[in-house]
Amino acid sequence: MRVVAAGKRRGEPLSRDRIVEAAIDLLDAEGEGGLTFRALARRLATGPGAIYWHVTDKDELLSAATDAVVATTMTADAGGTTPREAVRAVALGVFDAIDAHPWVGSHLARDPWRSPVLRVFEHLGRQVQALGVPDAALFTAASSLLNYILGVGGQNAANSRGIRPDTNRVEFLTTVATAWDTLDPEEYAFTRTVAGRLREHDDREEFLAGIDLILAGITARLGTPRLP
Amino acid sequence: MRVVAAGKRRGEPLSRDRIVEAAIDLLDAEGEGGLTFRALARRLATGPGAIYWHVTDKDELLSAATDAVVATTMTADAGGTTPREAVRAVALGVFDAIDAHPWVGSHLARDPWRSPVLRVFEHLGRQVQALGVPDAALFTAASSLLNYILGVGGQNAANSRGIRPDTNRVEFLTTVATAWDTLDPEEYAFTRTVAGRLREHDDREEFLAGIDLILAGITARLGTPRLP
DNA sequence: ACACAGACTGGAACGTCGTTCCAGAGATGT
DNA sequence: ACATCTCTGGAACGACGTTCCAGTCTGTGT
Numbered sequence: 001m002r003v004v005a006a007g008k009r010r011g012e013p014l015s016r017d018r019i020v021e022a023a024i025d026l027l028d029a030e031g032e033g034g035l036t037f038r039a040l041a042r043r044l045a046t047g048p049g050a051i052y053w054h055v056t057d058k059d060e061l062l063s064a065a066t067d068a069v070v071a072t073t074m075t076a077d078a079g080g081t082t083p084r085e086a087v088r089a090v091a092l093g094v095f096d097a098i099d100a101h102p103w104v105g106s107h108l109a110r111d112p113w114r115s116p117v118l119r120v121f122e123h124l125g126r127q128v129q130a131l132g133v134p135d136a137a138l139f140t141a142a143s144s145l146l147n148y149i150l151g152v153g154g155q156n157a158a159n160s161r162g163i164r165p166d167t168n169r170v171e172f173l174t175t176v177a178t179a180w181d182t183l184d185p186e187e188y189a190f191t192r193t194v195a196g197r198l199r200e201h202d203d204r205e206e207f208l209a210g211i212d213l214i215l216a217g218i219t220a221r222l223g224t225p226r227l228p
Numbered sequence: 229m230r231v232v233a234a235g236k237r238r239g240e241p242l243s244r245d246r247i248v249e250a251a252i253d254l255l256d257a258e259g260e261g262g263l264t265f266r267a268l269a270r271r272l273a274t275g276p277g278a279i280y281w282h283v284t285d286k287d288e289l290l291s292a293a294t295d296a297v298v299a300t301t302m303t304a305d306a307g308g309t310t311p312r313e314a315v316r317a318v319a320l321g322v323f324d325a326i327d328a329h330p331w332v333g334s335h336l337a338r339d340p341w342r343s344p345v346l347r348v349f350e351h352l353g354r355q356v357q358a359l360g361v362p363d364a365a366l367f368t369a370a371s372s373l374l375n376y377i378l379g380v381g382g383q384n385a386a387n388s389r390g391i392r393p394d395t396n397r398v399e400f401l402t403t404v405a406t407a408w409d410t411l412d413p414e415e416y417a418f419t420r421t422v423a424g425r426l427r428e429h430d431d432r433e434e435f436l437a438g439i440d441l442i443l444a445g446i447t448a449r450l451g452t453p454r455l456p
Numbered sequence: 457a458c459a460c461a462g463a464c465t466g467g468a469a470c471g472t473c474g475t476t477c478c479a480g481a482g483a484t485g486t
Numbered sequence: 487a488c489a490t491c492t493c494t495g496g497a498a499c500g501a502c503g504t505t506c507c508a509g510t511c512t513g514t515g516t
Contacts, residue, residue: 013493013494014493014494036472036473036474037473037474037475038472038473038474041495041496046494046495046496047494047495047496047497048474048475048476048495048496049475049476049477049478049494049495049496049497050493050494050495050496051495052474052475052476053492053493053494054493057474057475058473058474058475109379109382109383109385109386110386110389111386111390112383112386112387113404113407113408118411118416118419121418121419122415122416122417122418122419125418125419125422126417126418129418135421138418138421138422138425139422139425139426139429139434140434140437140438140441141441142418142422143434143438144376144437144438144441144442146379147376147379147380147383147438148372148375148376148379148442149379150379150382150383151337151374151375151376151377151378151379151380151382152375152379154337154378154379154382155337155340155375155378157337158337158338158339158340159340161338162339176341179341180341183346187350188346188350189350189354190349190350190353190354190357190366190370191346191349191350191353193363193366194353194366194367194370197366197367198367201367206367206368206371209368209372210368210371210372210375212445213368213369213372213442213445213446213449214372214376214441214442214445215445216444216445216448216449217440217441217442217443217444217445217446217448218441218445219448220444220445220447220448221441221444241464241465242464242465264501264502264503265502265503265504266501266502266503269466269467274465274466274467275465275466275467275468276466276467276503276504276505277465277466277467277468277504277505277506277507278464278465278466278467279466280503280504280505281463281464281465282464285503285504286503286504
């Protein structure tokens with residue numbers, strides 16, 4: 001049993017919550033590779049062994065950290081609005097969480113059907129249901145939205161991985177876009193034509209446009225269950 | 229300069245291609261954690277140092293391995309069919325590659341705008357263009373498809389990570405589905421209603437259904453550029 | 457024929473990581 | 487007071503990515 005009123009051995013007593021919080025700080029500050037049991041121990045003024053009493057694994061610690069971050073975005077149940085706006089709100093919540101903590105994007109997809117991804121799925125599904133999608137298409141619609149969100153999340157994580165914290169986002173995009181301009185004009189004809197869009201696009205709006213696209217597909221099917 | 233006609237020191241001479249091939253074998257056999265410079269050296273009957281002469285990094289080796297796998301799926305240029313079928317063909321190619329080599333799913337998203345993901349993007353974009361999508365919506369449509377594909381790929385990789393090679397796929401799904409049945413009936417109302425779908429669904433068909441959904445969204449917009 | 461130069465090898469070694477182990481400190485029950 | 491349990495933190499283990507380097511091989515110039 002844990003002690004309710006904390007006796008103070010050295011500082012505050014170690015606890016799972018304190019460890020997870022420190023892990024999040026470390027990941028935010030140092031990136032994905034910055035989370036180390038030794039660095040964590042240093043930050044908590046203890047040894048690695050003490051951490052293992054509260055946490056079984058590094059995987060479990062990472063899952064707990066991502067859970068903690070995503071859980072905060074799933075609190076408000078954007079009610080009263082239209083289903084479309086509710087879907088956008090849920091999706092944006094996940095997007096913003098990944099934007100603020102890029103490492104979340106990489107590890108969201110590690111445990112697919114575990115919380116809190118499952119909670120996202122649940123929220124999306126309810127709104128899809130509210131759109132009037134027939135039962136037979138519910139699973140497809142909700143998981144398509146989820147897969148798209150997870151895909152963008154992974155991309156954002158990958159993008160921010162290659163960027164030094166001081167580098168500007170715009171610089172990065174122009175770098176990629178100019179790299180596209182040097183591609184073979186025949187082999188990469190399409191890519192070159194949209195290089196300009198890449199340079200000037202806004203990640204958040206582009207993400208939302210994709211959500212709208214899928215929503216348009218879902219609602220377009222409401223009358224015609226199968227495409228020709 | 230490399231020697232053209234191989235002198236045989238010990239066995240065949242080491243080469244970047246042989247190393248990448250061995251890395252793919254190792255990843256397929258042992259999973260993502262199985263790729264080790266020591267294991268690779270053992271399999272190639274050499275030492276770790278020799279490998280580093282042909283490959284700069286473990287990251288580079290992983291990228292080369294994923295490139296080699298995905299490149300084989302991008303060879304045939306499914307011509308003569310409708311744009312819709314061509315998009316499905318490209319998407320299925322990536323899906324099947326990830327299905328055969330699950331580790332690819334995890335590392336496809338690491339370098340977003342690098343080959344061969346860029347080649348997939350190019351192929352998707354051309355077909356989207358052929359659908360008659362206006363220029364302003366091309367980038368959004370193509371990258372939505374790509375993000376969805378990468379999202380599903382990541383999920384598949386994550387799923388196969390938790391499965392022992394002997395475990396059946398059906399067993400796994402029933403395990404997850406029955407786990408869903410024990411969820412809180414109120415908090416996870418939607419998830420529980422689609423648990424049956426999860427149990428009986430086919431990954432490949434579900435993936436294709438998602439592609440169709442996005443395509444439906446793309447074509448639905450051809451007349452109405454903005455949704456209300 | 458013979459040495460020299462560069463390409464290429466492979467094993468040893470370094471530092472770091474995740475994880476385990478355990479001697480002990482602090483609190484609690486009797 | 488003692489015994490017991492919870493909890494700590496530093497040492498130690500094995501494996502990893504990577505570097506180093508003495509050495510081997512092979513083609514070339516003489």
